[in-house]
């Protein structure tokens with residue numbers, strides 16, 4: 001593996017008695033699009049600030065290309081940040097705003113002009129250099145903020161909810177543009193959002209956070225298909241999450257029945273939770289059904305019906321179906337074994353692994369005894 005461009009090693013941040021980041025470990029490789037995803041206040045911005053050098057961390061190390069940079073000041077870090085509120089200077093023109101960092105660094109005038117022109121071209125605002133900032137739309141201001149950061153040619157660009165001020169349509173367009181820009185520049189982006197759809201659409205890798213911890217990291221598909229715990233399953237997309245028990249390697253019990261499932265690597269008899277996405281459920285006749293449910297309500301969502309139903313044990317179900325059902329109707333539902341995902345109880349991957357090791361050791365002891 002190539003050297004990661006950024007590594008956070010056991011990073012903890014405290015304000016007084018509050019621990020805001022709890023032993024964060026993460027690595028960012030060159031040229032990839034990463035996203036920090038989590039609810040408001042979980043510590044996403046604090047991670048960006050630790051990498052940018054806007055704050056001292058309480059414990060741990062921040063590495064840039066393998067070198068410890070804890071004491072390196074922000075302006076020497078080869079990292080730039082695009083802030084949520086853009087932080088543009090209203091009294092300067094577009095070109096002056098983009099040139100600002102280069103002027104501070106006393107870069108030669110010709111070179112500044114060249115680099116500013118290139119940065120404006122990259123964000124598709126080549127002809128806007130002489131405009132006043134106030135004469136730009138929100139989306140254009142956002143692009144200028146990005147141009148101002150990329151003109152510095154950072155190795156890593158940190159983006160703190162840069163799309164949150166935009167309306168839904170422009171936001172979508174900017175998602176494409178940002179992704180495209182990242183690929184053209186070939187630098188590392190670390191993007192912060194609390195919008196799970198945005199994270200799934202844009203990222204090579206997502207770090208899902210809650211309460212100062214990274215709970216799961218992986219590709220969007222991995223995180224969507226194999227959420228590690230209740231929080232992640234609930235936060236990413238819509239889910240049916242039910243209490244269950246592991247019976248054997250490919251068998252899990254819930255709702256009063258046993259079902260075939262994908263191998264979860266979990267010991268028999270462990271209490272677990274199962275996750276089934278609403279789009280993985282199919283309405284069927286009762287004799288073909290794995291479970292029966294009674295339909296409560298349904299909403300037409302354009303290309304599918306979102307159906308709320310209840311099974312005979314009182315569990316609530318959400319089903320996405322191309323066909324409508326009748327309110328009050330009792331109907332069958334079915335799903336494929338590979339769409340039934342089993343999760344362990346607990347919060348973090350490391351805890352699960354430790355428990356599994358203990359279990360394997362115990363198993364080993366038993367084998368020795370017999």
Ligand SMILES: Nc1ncnc2c1ncn2[C@@H]1O[C@H](COP(=O)(O)OP(=O)(O)OP(=O)(O)O)[C@@H](O)[C@H]1O
Pocket residue numbers: 015020038039040041042043044045046047194
């Ligand atoms: N200077 C500070 N002093 C004390 N507490 C702080 C300070 N800065 C941040 N916090 C607290 O740290 C926690 C994490 O804040 P942070 O801004 O990193 O969250 P976030 O995930 O980026 O949230 P949001 O999505 O709302 O921006 C919050 O509870 C916040 O109140």
